[in-house]
Amino acid sequence: MPLTVLVPGGSGQLGRDLAALASPSVDVVAPGSAELDVTATGQVLAAVRALAERAAETGAAPVVINAAAYTAVDAAETDEERAFAVNADGPRVLAAACASRRVPLIHVSTDYVFPGDASAPYEPSDKLGPRSAYGRTKAAGEDAVLGSGASSWVVRTGWLYGRSGTNFVKTMASLEASRDTLSVVDDQVGGPTWTADLAAGLLELASRAAAGEGPAQRVLHCTNAGAVSWCGFARAVFSHLGADPSRVHPCTTAEYPRPAPRPAYSVLSPASWVEAGLTPMRPWDEALEAYFAAE
Numbered sequence: 001m002p003l004t005v006l007v008p009g010g011s012g013q014l015g016r017d018l019a020a021l022a023s024p025s026v027d028v029v030a031p032g033s034a035e036l037d038v039t040a041t042g043q044v045l046a047a048v049r050a051l052a053e054r055a056a057e058t059g060a061a062p063v064v065i066n067a068a069a070y071t072a073v074d075a076a077e078t079d080e081e082r083a084f085a086v087n088a089d090g091p092r093v094l095a096a097a098c099a100s101r102r103v104p105l106i107h108v109s110t111d112y113v114f115p116g117d118a119s120a121p122y123e124p125s126d127k128l129g130p131r132s133a134y135g136r137t138k139a140a141g142e143d144a145v146l147g148s149g150a151s152s153w154v155v156r157t158g159w160l161y162g163r164s165g166t167n168f169v170k171t172m173a174s175l176e177a178s179r180d181t182l183s184v185v186d187d188q189v190g191g192p193t194w195t196a197d198l199a200a201g202l203l204e205l206a207s208r209a210a211a212g213e214g215p216a217q218r219v220l221h222c223t224n225a226g227a228v229s230w231c232g233f234a235r236a237v238f239s240h241l242g243a244d245p246s247r248v249h250p251c252t253t254a255e256y257p258r259p260a261p262r263p264a265y266s267v268l269s270p271a272s273w274v275e276a277g278l279t280p281m282r283p284w285d286e287a288l289e290a291y292f293a294a295e
């Protein structure tokens with residue numbers, strides 16, 4: 001079934017990889033925040049109306065994938081009001097507009113909604129307990145979407161990197177070029193995820209949702225498979241750059257304090273994704289290899 005997809009947050013790293021999936025059967029409209037501000041109610045209503053009209057004209061099925069977010073985790077500690085507006089109020093309005101136009105909505109969320117003190121991968125049904133302002137606003141966004149009456153799904157992911165934007169992989173590549181050695185925290189574990197892989201997964205879910213065959217489970221976890229510490233991830237980046245990974249030294253979170261607390265353990269279980277019949281995500285190290293091969 002041909003799709004027409006609205007991607008708020010189209011200029012972000014995930015948004016750009018979603019836009020790159022446009023094809024003859026997938027029409028993607030991916031406005032940046034200057035064109036579609038999710039905190040501007042009128043703009044949101046107009047964008048969803050335009051999507052529904054475009055779909056009616058072309059015979060394609062409409063769907064929204066929300067990639068817009070306030071993602072400055074540390075800045076959110078002192079700017080929670082703004083983060084809440086983007087991460088919770090905006091999605092609430094977007095979901096209400098989708099509900100009234102009967103447009104399915106896929107909303108992207110984060111591992112930061114969990115407390116991060118687990119020792120086994122988090123399942124969607126595990127108790128939330130965000131420890132940061134960013135995590136609290138994202139948890140509120142999930143509630144707003146799920147309670148909106150829209151045909152909606154929340155997809156939690158983590159540790160994103162992509163070709164555009166600032167991210168850990170790019171930071172490590174630039175530090176490799178400028179430093180002999182560096183220290184990276186080794187006591188935080190997560191699942192690095194290439195935005196191109198996540199985008200493909202979200203589009204698969206969107207196709208199902210648009211066909212009226214979305215999974216019964218409305219909160220799903222989607223990351224590249226496996227887990228690693230930031231230090232291990234940095235060493236893998238160095239290896240791909242042809243640099244000696246032993247130049248990356250492990251340190252503790254206590255040695256590298258940040259304004260916002262980070263979850264020590266934020267691995268998300270793939271079970272919900274696989275049980276929903278969606279294509280399993282490849283291991284994080286294979287995805288990283290593919291990312292560098294595509295550079």
Ligand SMILES: NC(=O)c1ccc[n+]([C@@H]2O[C@H](COP(=O)([O-])OP(=O)(O)OC[C@H]3O[C@@H](n4cnc5c(N)ncnc54)[C@H](OP(=O)(O)O)[C@@H]3O)[C@@H](O)[C@H]2O)c1
Pocket residue numbers: 008009010011012013014015032033034036037038039066067068069070071086090108109110111138157158159160161165
């Ligand atoms: N990055 C990660 O490691 C990570 C981990 C877990 C989950 N996530 C989630 O994954 C999703 C995508 O993240 P990402 O890494 O692609 O983030 P990103 O690169 O920071 O992109 C977010 C986009 O949202 C836009 N935005 C900000 N305020 C907006 C507003 N008021 N209206 C419309 N758009 C607005 C930004 O536009 P401007 O640049 O113009 O402000 C930016 O293009 C988000 O839901 C995020 O919470 C990310």
